[in-house]
Amino acid sequence: MSALLPSIPAIALVGVEVSFQSAARTVTVLSGLTLTVAPGEFVCVVGPTGCGKSTILNVVAGLLSPDAGEVNIFGAPLQGVNRAAGYLFQADTLLPWRNARDNVAIGLLFRGLSPRAAAEEAERWLARVGLADAASRYPHQLSGGMKKRVALAQVLALDPKILLMDEPFSALDVQTRHLMENELLSLWSTMQKSVIFITHDLEEAIALGDRVIVMSAGPASHAVADYRVNLPRPRDVEEIRMTSDFVELQRKIWLQLRHEVRQRQDASDAA
Amino acid sequence: MQRDRRKPRRLWPYQLLLFGSLIGLWYGLTEYELLPSFFFGKPVLVVTQLYHWISSGSVFRHLGVTILETLIAFSSGTLLGVGFGMWLGLSPLAAALTDPYIKAMNAMPRVVLAPIFALWFGLGIWSKVALGITLVFFSVFFNVYQGIKEVNPILLANARMLGASSHNLIRHIYWPAALSWVFSSLHTSVGMAFVGAVVGEYLGSAQGLGYLILQAEGVFDINAVIAGMVILTLCALLLDTGVTLLERRLLFWRIDSAPEPR
Numbered sequence: 055m056s057a058l059l060p061s062i063p064a065i066a067l068v069g070v071e072v073s074f075q076s077a078a079r080t081v082t083v084l085s086g087l088t089l090t091v092a093p094g095e096f097v098c099v100v101g102p103t104g105c106g107k108s109t110i111l112n113v114v115a116g117l118l119s120p121d122a123g124e125v126n127i128f129g130a131p132l133q134g135v136n137r138a139a140g141y142l143f144q145a146d147t148l149l150p151w152r153n154a155r156d157n158v159a160i161g162l163l164f165r166g167l168s169p170r171a172a173a174e175e176a177e178r179w180l181a182r183v184g185l186a187d188a189a190s191r192y193p194h195q196l197s198g199g200m201k202k203r204v205a206l207a208q209v210l211a212l213d214p215k216i217l218l219m220d221e222p223f224s225a226l227d228v229q230t231r232h233l234m235e236n237e238l239l240s241l242w243s244t245m246q247k248s249v250i251f252i253t254h255d256l257e258e259a260i261a262l263g264d265r266v267i268v269m270s271a272g273p274a275s276h277a278v279a280d281y282r283v284n285l286p287r288p289r290d291v292e293e294i295r296m297t298s299d300f301v302e303l304q305r306k307i308w309l310q311l312r313h314e315v316r317q318r319q320d321a322s323d324a325a
Numbered sequence: 326m327q328r329d330r331r332k333p334r335r336l337w338p339y340q341l342l343l344f345g346s347l348i349g350l351w352y353g354l355t356e357y358e359l360l361p362s363f364f365f366g367k368p369v370l371v372v373t374q375l376y377h378w379i380s381s382g383s384v385f386r387h388l389g390v391t392i393l394e395t396l397i398a399f400s401s402g403t404l405l406g407v408g409f410g411m412w413l414g415l416s417p418l419a420a421a422l423t424d425p426y427i428k429a430m431n432a433m434p435r436v437v438l439a440p441i442f443a444l445w446f447g448l449g450i451w452s453k454v455a456l457g458i459t460l461v462f463f464s465v466f467f468n469v470y471q472g473i474k475e476v477n478p479i480l481l482a483n484a485r486m487l488g489a490s491s492h493n494l495i496r497h498i499y500w501p502a503a504l505s506w507v508f509s510s511l512h513t514s515v516g517m518a519f520v521g522a523v524v525g526e527y528l529g530s531a532q533g534l535g536y537l538i539l540q541a542e543g544v545f546d547i548n549a550v551i552a553g554m555v556i557l558t559l560c561a562l563l564l565d566t567g568v569t570l571l572e573r574r575l576l577f578w579r580i581d582s583a584p585e586p587r
């Protein structure tokens with residue numbers, strides 16, 4: 055339905071450039087990056103390591119303001135932290151002195167909920183990510199995958215319109231990863247959020263996304279290709295890998311990605 | 326962090342044996358005057374002295390004074406250290422402004438302040454408390470200051486994304502992070518408060534364990550000096566055990582000091 059309406063993009067990056075000053079020289083990480091995400095769209099971004107994928111998310115989150123270019127969120131220029139976005143960071147972000155329930159509840163407390171209401175809501179979210187039994191455990195008592203789930207619950211509990219995810223499942227074993235990917239898809243299908251999902255696993259990107267964006271090798275990285283994934287939903291990430299459409303798309307994107315990874319290697323060999 | 330889960334070997338019988346043989350050696354050497362007992366004391370006389378102090382109850386007054394001084398110095402020094410540490414940690418301008426003074430004060434051997442405090446606050450407990458506070462303050466202050474500055478920026482970014490105001494950040498991120506540093510420096514700061522009290526007493530006072538030792542030294546009663554040292558050591562061990570228990574309760578979320586799962 056919404057595709058028929060002239061909708062304002064949830065996220066619109068136009069000509070974004072980001073540079074970092076490091077030890078007397080300036081490194082341009084992103085240059086001329088243009089990227090739009092429609093409301094309710096699931097966009098995956100793949101690219102060689104160090105090309106600036108996390109940097110894109112930091113820009114969309116409003117934690118980093120670009121040196122040039124525009125960042126529009128639902129049509130309005132972004133100023134300060136992006137209030138519409140939830141951000142699942144690449145690194146661990148749980149507070150070690152709070153148990154799982156209190157970690158999930160903290161964002162709700164910031165939003166002004168009473169401690170009691172926040173704790174109840176947190177318990178509900180923990181149950182939805184399959185951690186009802188772990189509510190009283192502290193981060194050091196949780197496995198890597200459990201920590202990611204808690205962090206996911208923490209972000210989703212605030213019901214953000216935009217979800218930014220930075221390689222959330224890269225540290226998990228294959229089985230757990232497939233499990234969490236399916237969980238994520240079923241959560242997402244009921245919530246219609248706009249998602250930017252960073253990964254360097256191409257199969258994961260195709261299995262999850264509506265679109266797969268390939269970044270060029272850094273420095274001065276930008277989007278070099280934008281593939282639409284026309285695979286039917288709901289998807290099962292394991293089964294969909296077996297379909298011929300999937301395999302064909304994967305082959306096509308892989309050739310491009312390999313080219314970018316090679317370029318990156320050539321660049322570092324030259325340096 | 327990995328914990329050694331092997332069953333610890335039972336060492337205490339050997340530790341006891343070692344203790345016994347050292348005391349035995351001391352006894353033998355001084356009894357036959359291979360070591361002059363005037364300078365080295367005699368274990369039996371030390372025990373007699375301890376028994377005399379405890380049975381007459383006279384030692385408890387001194388012990389109470391020293392512990393009172395230690396606790397006051399410890400708590401006020403910690404409060405001041407946390408307050409200033411948080412303030413300077415959160416305010417780069419104030420930190421830059423006061424930096425040279427703090428460096429200088431920290432470099433100064435603070436025990437030399439004892440005579441000045443004696444002049445200012447007299448020979449009662451307050452000059453000892455003041456010395457203890459200065460010792461504790463800096464240890465806590467530097468821990469909190471460093472802890473605040475080294476709060477993981479990712480934790481802060483995450484909290485900001487979750488909607489934290491700067492007030493929220495202080496209360497929910499900086500404050501617990503700072504406290505965890507205070508707790509991990511508790512052993513040092515309790516020890517420092519104790520040192521402050523005893524050294525202060527030793528340099529001039531009318532009561533306290535330091536005074537007891539000073540008095541014994543004045544009449545060359547080496548056995549009483551050693552007995553005083555024994556009480557000091559036991560007292561320090563007791564304080565340290567108390568801190569360990571407190572730490573277990575408060576820092577349970579730290580992997581390395583987490584209690585065993587029940």
Ligand SMILES: Nc1ncnc2c1ncn2[C@@H]1O[C@H](COP(=O)(O)OP(=O)(O)OP(=O)(O)O)[C@@H](O)[C@H]1O
Nearest residue numbers: 074075076083102103104105106107108109110254
């Ligand atoms: N704060 C910073 N200061 C200086 N350089 C930075 C900073 N943050 C990132 N960079 C540099 O920017 C480049 C892109 O970093 P980014 O973290 O976005 O890469 P990435 O694509 O997410 O990599 P990975 O796949 O390994 O996570 C890297 O070369 C990195 O060294």
Ligand SMILES: [Mg+2]
Nearest residue numbers: 107108144220
């Ligand atoms: Mg990254």
